[in-house]
Every structure is written in structure tokens, then in C-alpha cells.
Amino acid sequence: MTLKTGRARGAEGRLLPAWWLAFALASSTGFAQTDPGVRGGAINGQTGATPTSPLPLNSVTSNTPAGVQEFFQDGLDRFQEVEAVSGSAHNGLGPRFNLDSCAGCHAQPTIGGSSLPTNPQFTVISRHVVNGSTNTIPSFITANGPTREARFPFVFNSNGTVNTSVPNGGVEDLFTVGGRPDAGVCALQQPGFAAAQQANNIIFRIPTPLFGAGLLENLDDSTLLSNHANQVGNGLGISGTFNHNGNDGTIARFGWKAQNKSLAIFAGEAYNVEMGITNELFPQERPLPQEDNSGGLPNSCLNLGGGGYPEDATNFAVQNPSGDTFAQNAQIPSDTMQFSMFMRLLAPPIPSTTSPGGATAVQSGQNLFGQIGCGICHIPTLGMTQASNMTGSLGGAPVNAYSDLEIHHMGTALNDNVSQGNAGGDQFRTAPLWGLGQRVFFLHDGRTSNLLVAIQAHASNGSEATQVEQNFALLTPTQQQQVLDFLRSL
Amino acid sequence: MWSPATPVSILLGLVASLAIAAPAPAPVAKLPTDVIIVKGAWSSASDSTMPLPEAGTVTPESYDNRYFGLSLPLPDGWVQKYAGPPPSDSGYYVLAQLSPTETSPGASRGTVLISAQDLFFTPIRASSPLELVNYTRAHLRTDYQIEKPPADVMVGGRKFVRFEYLSPAAGLHWWILATQIRCHVVEFVFTSANTRVLEMLERDLDSMKGSQSDDDAPVCIKDYANTTNVVERVDPLFTEPRYNPVPVRIIIDREGKVKHIHFLSAFPTQAQAITEAVSQWRFKPYVRNGRPMEVETGILFGRGQRAGL
Numbered sequence: 001m002t003l004k005t006g007r008a009r010g011a012e013g014r015l016l017p018a019w020w021l022a023f024a025l026a027s028s029t030g031f032a033q034t035d036p037g038v039r040g041g042a043i044n045g046q047t048g049a050t051p052t053s054p055l056p057l058n059s060v061t062s063n064t065p066a067g068v069q070e071f072f073q074d075g076l077d078r079f080q081e082v083e084a085v086s087g088s089a090h091n092g093l094g095p096r097f098n099l100d101s102c103a104g105c106h107a108q109p110t111i112g113g114s115s116l117p118t119n120p121q122f123t124v125i126s127r128h129v130v131n132g133s134t135n136t137i138p139s140f141i142t143a144n145g146p147t148r149e150a151r152f153p154f155v156f157n158s159n160g161t162v163n164t165s166v167p168n169g170g171v172e173d174l175f176t177v178g179g180r181p182d183a184g185v186c187a188l189q190q191p192g193f194a195a196a197q198q199a200n201n202i203i204f205r206i207p208t209p210l211f212g213a214g215l216l217e218n219l220d221d222s223t224l225l226s227n228h229a230n231q232v233g234n235g236l237g238i239s240g241t242f243n244h245n246g247n248d249g250t251i252a253r254f255g256w257k258a259q260n261k262s263l264a265i266f267a268g269e270a271y272n273v274e275m276g277i278t279n280e281l282f283p284q285e286r287p288l289p290q291e292d293n294s295g296g297l298p299n300s301c302l303n304l305g306g307g308g309y310p311e312d313a314t315n316f317a318v319q320n321p322s323g324d325t326f327a328q329n330a331q332i333p334s335d336t337m338q339f340s341m342f343m344r345l346l347a348p349p350i351p352s353t354t355s356p357g358g359a360t361a362v363q364s365g366q367n368l369f370g371q372i373g374c375g376i377c378h379i380p381t382l383g384m385t386q387a388s389n390m391t392g393s394l395g396g397a398p399v400n401a402y403s404d405l406e407i408h409h410m411g412t413a414l415n416d417n418v419s420q421g422n423a424g425g426d427q428f429r430t431a432p433l434w435g436l437g438q439r440v441f442f443l444h445d446g447r448t449s450n451l452l453v454a455i456q457a458h459a460s461n462g463s464e465a466t467q468v469e470q471n472f473a474l475l476t477p478t479q480q481q482q483v484l485d486f487l488r489s490l
Numbered sequence: 491m492w493s494p495a496t497p498v499s500i501l502l503g504l505v506a507s508l509a510i511a512a513p514a515p516a517p518v519a520k521l522p523t524d525v526i527i528v529k530g531a532w533s534s535a536s537d538s539t540m541p542l543p544e545a546g547t548v549t550p551e552s553y554d555n556r557y558f559g560l561s562l563p564l565p566d567g568w569v570q571k572y573a574g575p576p577p578s579d580s581g582y583y584v585l586a587q588l589s590p591t592e593t594s595p596g597a598s599r600g601t602v603l604i605s606a607q608d609l610f611f612t613p614i615r616a617s618s619p620l621e622l623v624n625y626t627r628a629h630l631r632t633d634y635q636i637e638k639p640p641a642d643v644m645v646g647g648r649k650f651v652r653f654e655y656l657s658p659a660a661g662l663h664w665w666i667l668a669t670q671i672r673c674h675v676v677e678f679v680f681t682s683a684n685t686r687v688l689e690m691l692e693r694d695l696d697s698m699k700g701s702q703s704d705d706d707a708p709v710c711i712k713d714y715a716n717t718t719n720v721v722e723r724v725d726p727l728f729t730e731p732r733y734n735p736v737p738v739r740i741i742i743d744r745e746g747k748v749k750h751i752h753f754l755s756a757f758p759t760q761a762q763a764i765t766e767a768v769s770q771w772r773f774k775p776y777v778r779n780g781r782p783m784e785v786e787t788g789i790l791f792g793r794g795q796r797a798g799l
């Protein structure tokens with residue numbers, strides 16, 4: 001823009017004061033700062049954690065009550081199991097699936113996390129998880145892109161057009177078991193991903209991190225409601241509301257739209273939807289959303305494991321009677337219940353006070369994060385958990401999750417036109433930011449690895465976060481860098 | 491307490507559902523981006539003629555709102571880049587979000603947020619601008635610096651509550667000016683690192699025009715729909731529990747019939763059920779100084795947070 005000499009006049013002929021011109025050059029477009037990238041150092045900020053050994057809560061490490069540590073270890077082992085269709089110790093995979101183990105998707109920075117920087121879905125054919133004659137890798141699965149599931153927001157008409165009167169939104173599993181040596185004669189088509197991409201009728205979701213999930217599960221509803229009341233009068237355009245479990249009306253809290261009530265339901269749904277393994281919570285094989293219209297799954301693709309339903313069930317007998325009693329006890333619950341136990345007992349990530357950028361940058365960034373309003377939704381501490389009947393570290397514990405667990409309108413930039421429970425297409429749970437520093441991909445579809453892009457996506461038509469994002473844009477470059485450093489310290 | 495719908499109310503229900511339900515869209519070859527088609531609970535109204543709080547408009551010159559009867563002149567080059575979210579289920583509106591364009595002459599950095607809190611549905615004990623702004627102050631982070639505590643001021647001949655605070659870390663000032671219009675606290679929130687920008691914005695507020703005469707607007711009365719005033723009542727028939735609060739604003743005519751129903755936040759089936767029922771309610775006419783008056787009031791259906799929580 002050009003500086004004018006003399007007194008300038010506005011559009012209505014009003015005289016603009018001279019000082020006004022001084023700011024003609026002051027506006028800046030875009031951001032100059034850089035996302036420091038995945039924070040190095042201790043995994044989850046926890047001494048002793050490795051890429052395959054996440055740490056449990058403290059009382060689990062000290063095995064209080066006796067046996068809780070064995071149950072955690074057993075849950076961690078099962079979480080890493082590679083499932084097969086038949087003929088192995090872990091059957092039931094498919095007939096449709098997104099990957100063959102929980103730990104394959106939930107792996108960054110350690111097991112229980114989110115998507116790795118290299119995508120195991122990209123190599124399923126070369127690793128013989130999927131037969132290359134019957135399956136192709138969809139184009140939205142790339143070598144260094146996020147691990148993803150896909151959904152079609154609306155049903156397709158028979159002529160390939162999109163019927164925007166009929167929402168769909170269910171998971172369209174990427175791969176089929178067809179052609180695997182252990183899959184018998186089951187032959188299925190993959191969903192029409194290419195056509196869906198052409199029609200722009202496809203959205204993606206990446207895995208949610210699970211660290212600290214037990215703490216989120218053990219928060220009383222009244223704590224969440226009290227936080228909600230504190231948000232009234234925030235003066236930043238933020239409102240928010242809760243998603244509710246349809247069965248008992250209590251506040252739901254897991255998943256990108258806070259649609260799931262408990263970790264058990266979360267685990268059961270994932271086991272069946274993402275891996276095709278039926279269980280005591282979801283006992284029937286799941287056809288694709290529109291497969292029901294054509295008769296559901298063919299018989300040749302049912303009970304492929306040969307053991308009947310549900311494919312994952314409680315074990316009445318201990319299979320491996322060696323080792324201590326508690327380790328044997330832990331073999332009895334189903335996989336699903338042990339997955340949920342594993343998630344429940346995972347320790348939350350510990351933030352760094354010094355990295356990246358140094359202690360001053362991290363502390364300044366933390367102050368800025370709060371003072372520009374990010375902390376209204378991304379509440380640093382939700383409150384204390386209710387008393388626990390399971391293990392001490394779950395009871396009376398602070399939950400430093402940086403989320404209010406509410407669903408908020410996030411506008412057209414983040415809308416995915418998929419409703420879940422009371423959450424409409426543009427409503428998402430405030431993503432907990434604990435552990436953000438060591439995550440690779442951001443937002444519900446993993447569209448970016450750059451925190452700045454994720455921040456910018458908070459502002460769009462219909463978003464509650466536009467004012468706060470504009471406050472971020474009003475900061476100086478140094479201040480913005482401090483906020484980024486702080487976020488990567490989490 | 492359910493009574494069979496009368497022919498008139500069936501008609502009202504049909505009209506209402508036509509107004510609420512959008513016409514079925516044609517099949518599309520390519521889904522548009524940037525359009526929210528699948529919505530959760532959203533705002534809607536029984537008719538398209540009565541002005542709605544959320545239906546203000548932004549022009550290059552001003553922000554205008556027929557419901558609140560105000561027209562705020564805008565600084566040159568200030569635009570609404572993004573519209574706000576729909577009304578919340580606790581009665582909070584984002585009416586406008588304004589900031590200078592990058593290329594506007596003499597651009598300076600700052601934002602204006604115009605919001606409204608419906609006092610019928612506030613889930614806290616606040617029944618005036620001062621009480622709401624005091625609540626904001628009481629819940630502010632302790633590391634903000636209060637520059638001017640909440641106090642009454644006159645701006646443009648209208649009574650406001652003014653509250654100013656500063657973020658020392660960010661160097662940003664917030665000037666909040668809150669006024670009461672039709673049982674809403676309408677807030678003008680000015681944000682900038684530069685107090686001269688804030689002074690300019692306040693000068694524009696000083697020349698804000700109001701266009702509502704007291705004779706035109708209905709009398710707003712909180713919780714008017716109580717057992718004393720409701721002479722005939724039909725309960726809505728909900729098909730499924732959703733556990734969300736459904737705040738509903740109604741206008742009652744001089745004879746005690748419901749002439750306008752506005753849903754701040756409702757699922758379509760909830761809006762239909764409530765419209766069918768509430769259209770049949772009959773109120774005692776509200777009389778002031780011997781004159782029957784129209785009344786505006788709010789009813790909270792569904793499960794909601796009540797004040798005092």
C-alpha cells in the first residue's frame with residue numbers, strides 16, 4: 001500500500017488523522033514464525049519410556065493394588081498383537097479393515113499415541129497384510145502422510161452424484177481380506193475411493209492419542225459443567241456445549257466429536273469398525289454403510305476365523321498358566337476389555353519446561369496462550385478426577401489435558417459434514433493438547449504437520465475460535481514464536 | 491396433558507415445518523467445499539418476517555441490526571472477514587466480527603466483536619450488563635491487568651457498562667462496552683495493542699444510531715410462561731431424548747396468542763414438536779397502564795444448565 005502525503009480522507013470523506021497513516025505500513029499478512037517440529041528428548045517427557053513401552057500411571061508402576069501392573073502389561077501386549085483372519089492365535093480380522101493392529105495406528109511417539117511419520121498403511125501390500133491383486137492403496141494414503149480412516153459424508157445416488165439429503169458419515173474401511181491365504185474365498189470390493197475424491201464426498205480421520213485417557217474417563221460431569229459455566233462472559237465469541245451419551249444422557253467425551261462415553265465402548269467400536277473384529281460390545285460383523293442395501297456381507301465373508309461370534313470374547317480358561325497369578329488373571333478378560341484397561345492406565349505426557357526454545361520462551365508462550373484466549377477452550381487443568389475404585393493414580397488426580405471436552409462450532413474450514421451424537425458436521429471436541437509437542441500430524445484429518453496451519457484453521461465462517469485466532473495474529477513475531485515453542489513443550 | 495391438535499394449529503404446524511425445513515437439495519456431481527450441510531442443533535424461526543437477533547448485516551459503512559434497532563458506523567476499510575457461529579444453547583450470539591482489511595487505507599490492527607447474551611437463558615446469575623460484566627471480571631485470569639473496573643458510562647446518549655483490561659504478556663487491550671437492549675446484554679468488545687485504535691472505535695460507538703422506539707418493541711419479561719400467565723398449555727411431544735438445552739424465544743400478541751417462535755438452538759424434530767405445541771398456548775394478555783402489550787419471553791426446553799450452577 002502507498003503512503004499518501006497530506007491529510008487522507010476515508011471513503012465517506014472523513015478526514016483521517018496523520019497518525020493513522022503511520023500504521024499504513026504496519027499491517028502484515030501471513031505468519032513469519034516457524035513450528036519447531038516434533039520435540040526431541042524423553043518420549044512423552046517420561047524417563048524410561050521407549051517407542052514400544054509407554055509408561056503407566058504411578059500407582060500402576062508401584063503395582064497398587066496388586067495385579068494392576070500385570071493387567072497393564074497384558075493390555076499393552078495385546079495392543080501390539082498383529083491380527084489375522086484365521087489359523088493364528090489372534091483371529092477375526094476383516095473382512096474389511098484399516099490396519100491389522102492397534103499399535104500400528106496408535107504409535108507416535110510411543111504405543112498409545114497417534115500416527116507415525118511413516119504410514120504403515122502404505123506398505124500393507126508389500127508386507128503381505130493385503131493382497132495386491134484384490135486391493136489397491138488409495139491415493140490419500142501416502143508413504144509419509146498420516147495413518148487415516150475415510151468416510152463419505154453423504155450417500156451416492158446410483159448415477160454417481162452425491163445425495164446431500166441423505167447423510168452417511170460411517171467409516172469406509174480401506175482394505176479387504178480378499179486374496180489373503182487365510183481368508184478362504186471371501187471376495188469383496190474396496191469402497192469407491194477415487195470416485196468419492198472426484199466428487200469431493202470424502203473426509204478423513206487420524207487416530208486420537210490415548211495417553212491420560214483414564215483421567216479423562218474419571219472426571220465427574222459436574223466438573224465439566226462447572227468449567228462450562230466459567231466460560232460464560234468470555235467476550236471472545238466462544239460458547240460450546242456437550243455431546244451426550246444416548247443411553248443415559250451423561251456427558252460423552254472420547255473421539256474427535258466426543259461421541260464415545262467410555263473407554264470400553266471406544267475400544268469395542270474401534271476393534272470392530274477399524275479391524276473388523278467383533279466383540280462383546282459390538283457382536284455383529286459390520287458391512288459398509290451402504291452395503292446393507294445390497295444384502296449385507298456375503299456368507300463367504302462371515303465367520304472367517306471359524307470360531308463363531310463374537311470373535312473376541314472373555315476367556316473362561318487361562319491359556320498360559322505359567323507366571324504369577326495376576327498375569328494369569330489378566331488373560332481372562334476379552335481383548336476389548338484389556339485394550340480399555342491399557343488405555344485407562346496410561347500415564348499422561350509430561351510437558352517440558354525448557355524445550356523447545358528455552359525456559360523463558362516456554363513460560364512466555366504459556367502466558368500468551370492464556371492471555372489471548374486459547375485457554376478458554378484448551379483449559380490447562382480441567383479439575384480433579386473423582387475417587388477411583390481401580391488404582392490410586394486415577395483418583396483425586398489433576399487432569400492437565402488442555403481441553404474442556406466440549407464440542408464447539410469450528411466453521412467451514414474444519415467442517416466435515418459428519419454428525420456424531422449431538423455433534424453436527426462443524427462441531428468438534430476441543431482436542432486435548434497434552435502430548436502435542438511430539439505429535440506429527442494435526443487436526444482431525446491430519447491435513448498438516450505445521451502448527452501454524454493448524455492455528456490458522458481455527459478461523460473461518462461459523463467458527464467460535466475466530467476472535468482468538470485473530471488475537472494470535474495481533475501478536476508480534478517474537479510472541480507468536482513463543483506460543484509455538486510453548487505448544488511444542490506440551 | 492396432550493390435547494388433540496385443532497385445525498388451526500395443524501396449519502400453523504405445517505407452515506412452521508415449511509419454514510424450518512429447507513427444500514431438498516438437487517443431487518450434485520461435486521460437493522461444495524466451505525458449506526456446512528450437516529448441522530447439529532441450529533437456529534430457526536416460525537416465520538421469516540420478524541427480525542431475529544442473529545440477523546444483523548455488515549455493509550462497508552455500518553453494522554445494522556433490526557432486532558436490536560441499532561446501526562453502528564464502521565471505520566473505513568473494516569470488514570467482517572468471517573461470520574460468527576450460530577446462537578449457542580445458552581443464549582450467546584456472535585453478531586459480528588470486524589477487522590481492517592490488509593489493503594484498507596491507513597490500516598491499523600485491532601478487532602471488534604459484537605455479541606449478545608440473552609438474559610432469559612444465561613446459565614449464571616446475571617440479569618443486567620453490570621452483573622454480566624462483573625462475572626467476566628471475576629472469572630478473568632489473574633495475570634490480566636484491570637485498567638478500568640466495570641462502571642456505568644454514557645456513550646452516544648445510551649447507558650453502557652465499561653470495563654477495560656490489558657494482557658501484559660500480549661500487550662493487547664480489551665475495551666468492553668455493554669448495554670441492555672430487549673433483555674439482551676449487547677457487548678461491543680474492542681481489542682487492540684494500540685489505544686488510539688480503541689479510541690477511534692469508541693468514537694464510532696458514540697455515533698451509533700438507535701432506531702427502536704419503546705412503543706414498537708414488545709415488553710420483554712423473563713420467565714413469563716409460568717402457571718399464572720399460561721391459560722392453555724400443550725406439552726411438546728419429543729420423539730427421542732437428546733439431552734441438549736433448547737432455548738426458545740417467543741413473542742405473544744396483545745390477545746395472548748403466540749405470534750412468533752424463535753429457536754436459538756434446536757434439532758429439527760425438536761423445533762417441530764415445540765412449534766406444534768407452543769402455537770396452541772394461550773397467555774393472559776399483558777396489560778400496562780390500561781394498554782394490552784405484546785410480550786417477548788424465553789422458555790428453556792430440554793435439559794439445560796440453570797442459573798446458580
